[in-house]
Amino acid sequence: MTVQPRASAFQTNAVVVSNLRRAYGARTVIDHLHLVIGQGEFVVLLGESGCGKTTLLRALAGLDPVQGGTIEVPGRPAVVFQEHRLLPWETLWRNVTLGLHVPDARARAAEALGEVGLGDRLDDWPRNLSGGQAQRVALARALVQAPKLLLLDEPFAALDALTRLRMHGLVKDLVARHQPGVLLVTHDVDEALRLGDRLLVLRAGVIAAEHRLTPGRDVAGVRADLLHGLGVTSSH
Numbered sequence: 001m002t003v004q005p006r007a008s009a010f011q012t013n014a015v016v017v018s019n020l021r022r023a024y025g026a027r028t029v030i031d032h033l034h035l036v037i038g039q040g041e042f043v044v045l046l047g048e049s050g051c052g053k054t055t056l057l058r059a060l061a062g063l064d065p066v067q068g069g070t071i072e073v074p075g076r077p078a079v080v081f082q083e084h085r086l087l088p089w090e091t092l093w094r095n096v097t098l099g100l101h102v103p104d105a106r107a108r109a110a111e112a113l114g115e116v117g118l119g120d121r122l123d124d125w126p127r128n129l130s131g132g133q134a135q136r137v138a139l140a141r142a143l144v145q146a147p148k149l150l151l152l153d154e155p156f157a158a159l160d161a162l163t164r165l166r167m168h169g170l171v172k173d174l175v176a177r178h179q180p181g182v183l184l185v186t187h188d189v190d191e192a193l194r195l196g197d198r199l200l201v202l203r204a205g206v207i208a209a210e211h212r213l214t215p216g217r218d219v220a221g222v223r224a225d226l227l228h229g230l231g232v233t234s235s236h
Helices: 053-060 092-096 105-115 131-143 161-178 189-195 219-229
Strands: 013-024 027-038 042-046 068-072 078-080 149-153 181-185 198-203 206-212
Touching (some): 013 053, 013 181, 027 053, 027 068, 027 206, 042 053, 042 189, 053 149, 078 131, 092 105, 161 189, 189 219
Parallel strands (some): 042 181, 078 149, 149 181
Antiparallel strands (some): 013 027, 013 068, 198 206
């Protein structure tokens, strides 16, 4: 049976997933999964390789079909992938406004690039950017759409440690300012603890564990529980 959320759900929710199923042939990857992400909430999804994290994200983005259930999102989600996917033959401002058909596109690009620290690079080219700068442009391209749901598929994985930390701070600031609901897919437990309000572990196609990071919560304890849930055990 298809489950529909109440008409008022999106006053506070960025996405409502009900009874979702996704399979590849006889192999079920997402098995009647339920998920709600609130507006402004930062949710991080962890799990072993091949458990279906990216499959779920692609389904939420509308990039992959599903075999059952519903996904309800107010408006079009925005996605930032591990690779920046900038078009090398377009300037930065045109990359930021791909698919944005409005008369003030350049002005919106300038504002978005300014928010990620590249406001003076509108007419520059992707080849002149570092990896971190390219991901900043990818973030600007996502946020210029003013999405209610922002999907991040390991966008920091290819960055060096210091650049990654700077990007964490930038993303947290941008999410606080724009208030999209966020789903971040990552393998990095420390990254999850640094960014997330709610941490989920995906196993066997369902949410197997959930941890909320509230003020005063024992982060070391949550880290240990996450590692245990991911099958990582201490040798000491």
